[in-house]
Amino acid sequence: MIISNVYSILIIDDETANLKVLSSLLKDDYRVIAVKSGAIGIEKAQALQPDLILLDVVMPALNGFEVIQRLKQISTTSHIPVVFITGLNSPEDEETGLTLGAVDYIYKPFSPSVVRARVATQIKIIQQKRELTGLSDELKIAADIKARFLANMSHEIRTPLTTIIGYTDSLLKGEVPENQRLNAIEAVANSGQHLLGVVNDILDFSKIEANQLEIEHITVNLFELLHHVYQMGLALAQNKPLKIAFVLATKLPCLIKTDPTRLKQILFNLLSNAIKFTESGEVSLIIRREASQLVFAVKDTGIGIAPDKIGSLFGAFHQVETSTTRKYGGSGLGLSISKNLSEKLGGDITVQSELNQGSCFTLSIALDIAPNSRWTTQYDFNQVTEIDINKEEYEKNPILGRVLLAEDHDENRQLFCLILESLGLQVDAVCNGEEAVESCLLNDYQLVLMDIQMPILDGLSAFELLKQSGFETPVIALTANVMAEDIENYKALGFADHCAKPINRRELIDKIRYYMETTQSSNHEQQAHINSDAYTALQAEFKNKLIDHADVLITLLSVNNQAEIAKLAHQIHGAAASFGFTEIGYKAAEIEQLFMQKNRNESFANTVLDLVKMLKATV
Incomplete structure (x- = not known):
């Protein structure tokens, strides 16, 4: 041995x-x-x-x-x-x-063989003891790091929660003077955004450890993305005597292929760190092309990093000093996540720093130039573009129509209703999937917002029942499940779209506007081709089919095919409402509603027979 x-x-x-x-x-x-x-x-x-x-x-x-x-x-x-x-x-x-x-x-x-064997056995034992000791030391270090991380997270979470709970309590009690209420509300909003950032960091880190973090590869307008990062940087630095400068060092393509969300996340993390640790002077982002790489160098004139601390800077749960965490805050996960993301984007992050002189973090990603992209050496980051449009601009045009909101959480339901009604929409709100299905089958909506996790009947089950009934109105999934596989699953099931919780107001409004306008445009196009004579003809055609519908319903009832009966009832319901046969429409909707209930056999059959009588009597 x-x-x-x-x-x-x-x-x-x-x-x-x-x-x-x-x-x-x-x-x-x-x-x-x-x-x-x-x-x-x-x-x-x-x-x-x-x-x-x-x-x-x-x-x-x-x-x-x-x-x-x-x-x-x-x-x-x-x-x-x-x-x-x-x-x-x-x-x-x-x-x-x-x-x-x-x-x-x-x-x-x-005995030579015995001597070698006994010595080798002892050496192996020594080797194993050292490995165990090393593992024990690593576990102790990891435990210490995670203990510090949990203590830091407690601080990072409880501090903004103190602001949120304290201000909202004071606002509810009327303790905040009128001239200070806007500041209080802004403090609550900022603290909420901070909490969301902490949660996102933890979730990203968990996905990285589980190797579940997905990367997109789509065409991106590089300068629009950089402009957005620049605007966020200006907002962060507004209370500091800092100059924020973005510089194009080489000729750059306007369109590239990458993951815009992740690239923006890395750049914002590096820029916000630079601003956080720089009290005065300058923070700059220099963008250049190097062979097949796109390079972003974030330089600052801040506190810098000691040479012996740089090696562990990209480790999870790490900040240079405990005192740094106490003074500046942060999860200690940002650089670790950014490092991992940079590698997934085909590059890396490196750092050069001198204590009390400043730092330079350099991000590189693979440069994949989109076809037919323009190239430029100049861009005015201070220009006003579409991405700078404020709340009043993108919300000023009302959205008309009727939507259904299915959300079991009382406060969330009230919040969504407040947002939707402020846009000009008529909103019906329900608390569970069963009520959502009932409302969809009894009423006409241009759009449905469906929470996924609800009592009695969850959003997925409710949506499946609606599909079986022939329901075709767009349904947006409201969910806190934001993993790529979850979103793909919703779309594969037939949801028109999804909105992640907590809701991004701008994203929610943009999606509602898009689907409402699409639905209304489709309806207007159909109505534009229907004059009074054509309408009369279509009404007569519908009436002539009622006997056929009655015969089909009797046949389906004889074989107890309730699912097909519900589908046909949905068709009759929609058409009857359009052509003025109100009572038939109500009875058909009643069949759809009964189909969703568990104990429906006798009442379901009787209601179908009632509808059959009404159809024959109408003819």
């Missing part, structure tokens, strides 16, 4: 022949030190710190038992394992040696 030469063995024996034999057996696999007396052996053990000691029992001056006793009393040698070499073969001597701390015995005359 061959063990690495890094292990050293000290042999203590007063007989030269024994030293030569043992040295020759072990020298090829270990570093061997041989001495001829116990006193010298103790000195060598202290000075050289061997991994293993082979110690003769019978020696002049100091015998082996006396030597091991002294070795165990010395703090620097007490841990070194000792194997006795002896020609004595008495149980009493062996018991004495083991009692004094020996780990094994090698008996004379030496």
Whole structure:
């Protein structure tokens, strides 16, 4: 058994022949030190710190038992394992040696294979102990880091919560003066955004550890993305005497292919760090092309980083000093996440820094130029573009129409209703999936906003029932599940879109406006082609089909195909409402509603028969 030469063995024996034999057996696999007396052996053990000691029992001056006793009393040698070499073969001597701390015995005359095997066994034990000790140390370090992280997270979460709870409580009690209410509300909003950032960091880190973080590869307008980051940087630095400068160092393409969300996330993290740790001076972002890489250098004139701290800067849960965390805040995950994201985007992040002089974090990503992209060396980041439009601009045009909101959380439901009604929409709100299905089948909506996790009937089950009934109105999933596979699943099931919680107001309004306008445009196009004569003809055609519908319903009822009955009832419901057959429409809607209930057999059949009578009577 061959063990690495890094292990050293000290042999203590007063007989030269024994030293030569043992040295020759072990020298090829270990570093061997041989001495001829116990006193010298103790000195060598202290000075050289061997991994293993082979110690003769019978020696002049100091015998082996006396030597091991002294070795165990010395703090620097007490841990070194000792194997006795002896020609004595008495149980009493062996018991004495083991009692004094020996780990094994090698008996004379030496058997080469036994000597090598016993030594190799002890070396393997030493190796395993060191690995376990190293693992234990790593676990202790990890535990300390995570303990500090949890303490930091407690601070990061509780601090903004203190602001949110404190201000809202004071606002509710009327304690905040009129002229201070706007500041209080802004403080609550800012604290909420801070909390969202902390939660996003934790979720991103968890996805990275589980190897579940997905990356897009789509066409992006590089300068619009940079403009957005620039505007966010200006907002962060507005209360500091800081100059924010974005510089194009080389000719750059306007359109590239990458993940815009993740690129923006990295750049904003680097820029916000630079602003956070710079009290005055300048923070700049210099963008350049280097071969097949797009490079972003974020420079600042801030506090800088000590050389011995840079190596661990990109580790999880890490900040340079505990005092830094207390003063500046932050999760300690941002740079670790950014480093991982940069690698997924085909690049890296490096850092150069000098204490009290500033830092430069350099991000590189793979440069994939989109087809037909323009190139430029100039861009005015202070210009006003569409992405700078404020709330009043993008919300000023009312959205007309009727929508259904299904949300079980009382406060969220009130908030969504407030937003939707402020846009000019008529809103019906329900608390669970069962009520949502009932409302959709009884009323006409241009759009449905469906929470996914609801009591009685969840959003997915409710949506499936609506599909089975032939419901075609667009449904947007409202969900806190924001994993890529969740979103793909919603779209695969047939949801028109999704909005993540907590809701981004601008995104929600944009999506509502899009689907409302699309639905209304479709309806207007249909109505534009229907004049009064055509309408009369279509009404007559619908009436002529009522007998056929009645016969189909009787056939389906005879084989108890309730799902197909519900689909046909939905078709009749929609058309009846359009052509003025109100009572038929209500009865058809009642069938749809009964189909959603568990105990429906007798009442369902009776209602179908009632509808059949009404259809035949109308003709």
